[in-house]
Amino acid sequence: MSVRSPTVREGKLRSLQPTKPFAYARASDTAFEMEQMKPVRFLKYAVIIIALLLTLAPVYWMITISFKREVDQFALPPKWFVFTPTLEHYADAFINRSFGQYLFNSLFVAVASTICALVIGTLAAYALARFRLPWNLDRKLALWILSTRMFPAIVTAVPLFLIMRAVWLVNTRVSLIIVYTGLNLPFVVWMMRGFFAEVPRDLEEAAMVDGDSRMGAFWRVVLPLVAPGLAATAVFCLIVSWNEFLFALVLTQTDDAMTLPVGIAGRVTQYGIKWGAMSAAAVVAMVPILVFALSVQRYLVRGLSLGAVKG
Amino acid sequence: MSSVDSKKGVGDWVSGVGSDRTIAYLLIAPTIAVLLALTIYPLIYSIKVSFESSSGTATLQNFTRLFTDQFFLSALSHTFVYAAIALTVEFLLGLGLALLLDSQIRARNVWRTMLLVPMMLPPVVVGVVWRLMLNSNFGAVNGTLKSFGVNADALTWTASPKLAMASVIIADVWQWTPFMFLILLAGLQAIPREPYEAALVDGSTAWQTFRHVTLPLLKPAILIALLLRTMELLRVFDHIFILTEGGPGLATETLGLYIYRTAFRFSNFGYAAAMSFVLLLITNIISAGYIRLLQTRET
Numbered sequence: 001m002s003v004r005s006p007t008v009r010e011g012k013l014r015s016l017q018p019t020k021p022f023a024y025a026r027a028s029d030t031a032f033e034m035e036q037m038k039p040v041r042f043l044k045y046a047v048i049i050i051a052l053l054l055t056l057a058p059v060y061w062m063i064t065i066s067f068k069r070e071v072d073q074f075a076l077p078p079k080w081f082v083f084t085p086t087l088e089h090y091a092d093a094f095i096n097r098s099f100g101q102y103l104f105n106s107l108f109v110a111v112a113s114t115i116c117a118l119v120i121g122t123l124a125a126y127a128l129a130r131f132r133l134p135w136n137l138d139r140k141l142a143l144w145i146l147s148t149r150m151f152p153a154i155v156t157a158v159p160l161f162l163i164m165r166a167v168w169l170v171n172t173r174v175s176l177i178i179v180y181t182g183l184n185l186p187f188v189v190w191m192m193r194g195f196f197a198e199v200p201r202d203l204e205e206a207a208m209v210d211g212d213s214r215m216g217a218f219w220r221v222v223l224p225l226v227a228p229g230l231a232a233t234a235v236f237c238l239i240v241s242w243n244e245f246l247f248a249l250v251l252t253q254t255d256d257a258m259t260l261p262v263g264i265a266g267r268v269t270q271y272g273i274k275w276g277a278m279s280a281a282a283v284v285a286m287v288p289i290l291v292f293a294l295s296v297q298r299y300l301v302r303g304l305s306l307g308a309v310k311g
Numbered sequence: 312m313s314s315v316d317s318k319k320g321v322g323d324w325v326s327g328v329g330s331d332r333t334i335a336y337l338l339i340a341p342t343i344a345v346l347l348a349l350t351i352y353p354l355i356y357s358i359k360v361s362f363e364s365s366s367g368t369a370t371l372q373n374f375t376r377l378f379t380d381q382f383f384l385s386a387l388s389h390t391f392v393y394a395a396i397a398l399t400v401e402f403l404l405g406l407g408l409a410l411l412l413d414s415q416i417r418a419r420n421v422w423r424t425m426l427l428v429p430m431m432l433p434p435v436v437v438g439v440v441w442r443l444m445l446n447s448n449f450g451a452v453n454g455t456l457k458s459f460g461v462n463a464d465a466l467t468w469t470a471s472p473k474l475a476m477a478s479v480i481i482a483d484v485w486q487w488t489p490f491m492f493l494i495l496l497a498g499l500q501a502i503p504r505e506p507y508e509a510a511l512v513d514g515s516t517a518w519q520t521f522r523h524v525t526l527p528l529l530k531p532a533i534l535i536a537l538l539l540r541t542m543e544l545l546r547v548f549d550h551i552f553i554l555t556e557g558g559p560g561l562a563t564e565t566l567g568l569y570i571y572r573t574a575f576r577f578s579n580f581g582y583a584a585a586m587s588f589v590l591l592l593i594t595n596i597i598s599a600g601y602i603r604l605l606q607t608r609e610t
Contacts, residue, residue, distance in 0.1 A: 044411060048422055051408060055426055058440045058485065061451045065443055078454035120341045127338035131331060141339060148350040152546035152594055154567045155587040158574045159353035159360065182349030185342055214334055243433040245549045250575060261435035268442060268553050275443065282439040286432055293431035297424065301497040304490065305535055 059286075066090070066279035073275055089276030090284075098255045099281045102263035105252075106285075109173050109259060110241035113180035117237050120181070121188030122230065126218060128189065129196035142193065149186035153246045161250050171254045179247050184237040191236070191303060195229030196222065232299040235292050242289055260285045361584035373585035383586060385561060386569040393476070393565055394544035397483045401540060402533075404484070405491025410525075412492075413499040423496065430489040438553025441482040445469055445554075469555050475562045482550045487543070491536050498532025499525070531605060538601040545594050566590050 064080065065073055072083040093099040128142050160179060161170070169175040199222055207217040223230070248259045258266075264285065267278045296303065364370040377383055408426065412419055429437065444451050445468035456463040468478045506528065510520045526533075548567040551557060557564035557572070564572075566586065574583035 044414070044416060047411060048416075052422070052425055054485070055429060055489070057451070058444050059428065059432070062436075062440045062443050074449040076449070076454055077458035078449070078451050080451075120345060123338040124342035127335040131335035133332065133335060138335075141343070145342065145346060148346050150542065150594070150598065151350055151354075152542075152567070152587070152590055154546055154548060154570050155357070155591050156350060156353045158570070158580055158583050158587055159357040160349070161574070162360065162580060163353060163356060179349065182345055185345055189342060214331065239431070243435075245433070245435055245552075246571075249552075250571075261433055264435050264439060265553055268439060278439060279443065282436045286436045289431055289433060290428065293427075294424065297427075300427070301493060305494060305539065 062279050063283055065275055066283045068276065070276065089274075089280040092274065093277040093280045094284075097277060098258075099260070099263055099277075099284070101255055102258050102260045102281075103284065105173055105256075105258060106242060106260040109176045109180065110238050112173075112177045113184065113241050114234055114237040116177065116181040117184035117188050118230070118234055121185045122192050125189045125192030126196050126222070129193045130201065142189070145186045145189050149183075153183075157246055157250050160247070164251060169251075171252055171257045173252075173257050175251045176248060176257070176259065179251065180241045180244065183244070183247075184240055187236065187240070187303075188233055191233045192226070192229065194302070195226045195233075199225050229299075232296045232303065235296045236299075236303045239289055239292055242285075357584045357587065360581050361588065363581050365579065365581065370581075373581045376582060377585060377589065382561065382564075382569060383566075386564050386566045387589075389476070389563065390545060390547070390565040390567075393480060393483075393547060393563075394541065397480050397487070397544055398537065398540055400480070400484050401488045401491045402537065404488045405536070406495055406533075408488070408492040409495035409499055410521075412496055423493075427489045427493060429486045430493070432486065434486070434549035435553055437482055437486045438550055441478065441485070441550075441554055442469070445478055445481075470559055472559050472562045475555050475559055479551045479554050479563050482554060483544070483547070486550070487540060491540065494532055494536040494539075495529065498529045498536075501532075502528045534601055534605050538598060538605075541597055541601070542594055545597070546590065 061078075061080075064083065066089055067085045067087070068079070068083050069086050069088070072079050075083075094103070124145075128138050132138055133141075164170050164175045169178075203221050203225070204214075204217040207221045208214065212220065243261070244259075245261045245265070248262045249265065252258045252262060260281065264278060264281050267273060267281070293300075361373050362369055362371070364372055412423060412426075416422070432440075445453075447453055447464075447467040447470065450468070452468070453463040453466055456466070466474065468474050502525070506524045507520065510524050515523070546567050547565055548571065551563050551565060551568055552571075555563045557568040567590070570583045570586050570590070573579050573586065
């Protein structure tokens with residue numbers, strides 16, 4: 001994440017070490033930290049702890065609701081820690097209700113659309129990173145591809161619904177796979193274009209001198225080198241497809257096509273909400289995403305800013 | 312925008328070789344085809360729909376109606392209020408946290424990871440989380456207030472016309488402050504040491520250093536974070552749909568929700584398409600503004 005390691009930074013600083021607490025000096029040197037006035041240090045950590053509480057308590061609260069019996073859910077004062085845990089809501093959501101089916105739909109759509117976007121997008125990214133086309137076409141195409149991602153989803157949701165309805169694809173998983181492929185494609189192209197640009201082209205040229213074809217060099221030399229980037233890009237696509245709500249809401253309204261977010265939302269907005277089952281479904285929707293997201297932390301900044309900020 | 316462009320030039324595979332050029336076009340073609348089919352074609356289709364009345368005859372009605380439709384105008388103002396407040400709060404909190412974690416602190420990466428959790432969650436889950444937190448009967452917020460002896464009965468949050476907007480903004484701030492924080496922290500950590508050392512030697516105060524060293528050097532990261540957030544805020548849909556569905560009444564109905572309702576509840580696709588072009592126009596104007604700011608800095 002950090003561009004330079006702190007130790008390198010500090011080497012230069014030693015002679016200039018400030019004598020008073022200097023809010024914008026930046027080093028994680030322990031000895032240096034000790035020099036800070038105690039109250040300042042205390043305040044810093046206090047603010048961080050409060051921020052963490054505000055960040056994590058709501059999620060924790062939802063998790064407890066999913067494990068609480070109904071008497072405990074409605075208890076006053078709220079029971080944060082002590083309650084009898086139960087798995088009844090998970091059983092209710094995934095056995096009695098259709099959340100198992102929604103979960104499968106979500107997985108299926110996310111994986112299929114990610115594979116499609118990766119295959120199509122990686123090829124384009126390689127071409128845009130390596131070949132110079134006449135009239136700067138390569139740059140213009142790359143920018144155009146990026147600009148398609150800037151469309152608000154609601155702008156394309158209306159016509160896409162009408163188009164999908166006309167070709168009888170509404171309420172199918174296929175419609176979502178198609179839409180999510182398009183949604184992820186610009187992202188794949190930009191991320192992978194950056195990763196390809198970091199591979200020295202001498203490597204491919206050496207392979208080609210040895211008799212490999214252009215695409216052979218791509219397949220055997222370049223692709224293995226960008227594998228970590230490819231994996232990170234795949235995880236980002238999975239997260240986007242898994243989390244997406246608007247298109248899923250518009251395009252899938254039946255149990256055999258609906259994704260998990262739409263299923264959950266359907267329960268939230270009805271009367272007589274089963275809070276436990278809903279929380280259980282939400283926890284299940286959340287856990288794989290958190291695991292995935294943690295695995296791509298290194299690429300998070302780059303992914304979220306489409307390569308505009310290098311983390 | 313990217314380092315890819317700057318590396319262009321020396322040693323590029325120039326398009327002189329015919330077969331290379333063919334390979335390049337073949338590789339790019341599928342992407343272009345998919346994007347044409349899934350963004351440009353729908354957009355053109357949408358233009359056509361917006362000029363049709365519900366019976367299918369050509370009309371300008373969908374656009375003239377925009378100026379007199381109270382619901383549209385109120386949705387527009389809700390959108391701006393929501394975006395402006397959420398953007399300001401997210402930026403200030405995100406910047407504060409980023410500065411805090413950029414200063415000397417132990418276990419920085421542990422804090423950072425934990426602070427990022429809300430940003431990862433599916434928006435629907437965030438909606439559920441805040442429904443549970445803000446519920447006036449058993450929600451943790453009111454429950455906690457009550458256990459401190461505060462009379463929270465009047466705080467009905469998402470059900471109250473006055474507090475509903477605050478509720479959806481709270482949920483947005485909770486989920487997206489980490490995004491601001493992450494981008495700004497990355498920006499801060501990419502700033503070289505030297506300007507700070509120079510400021511130190513010149514004896515500038517912490518505030519002066521922040522104002523004249525940190526802020527100018529952080530400006531690109533700030534602009535990118537603001538740009539990306541603004542785009543998302545203007546098209547907001549998910550949180551509000553789950554938390555209030557635009558209600559109570561129309562208190563939290565933003566443009567995105569009104570377009571959705573017009574198209575998928577009232578099946579008035581033409582008018583929905585016309586409104587979606589207004590949204591597109593607004594986001595384009597604002598993003599063009601940001602991009603101009605970004606470019607002026609670079610030259």
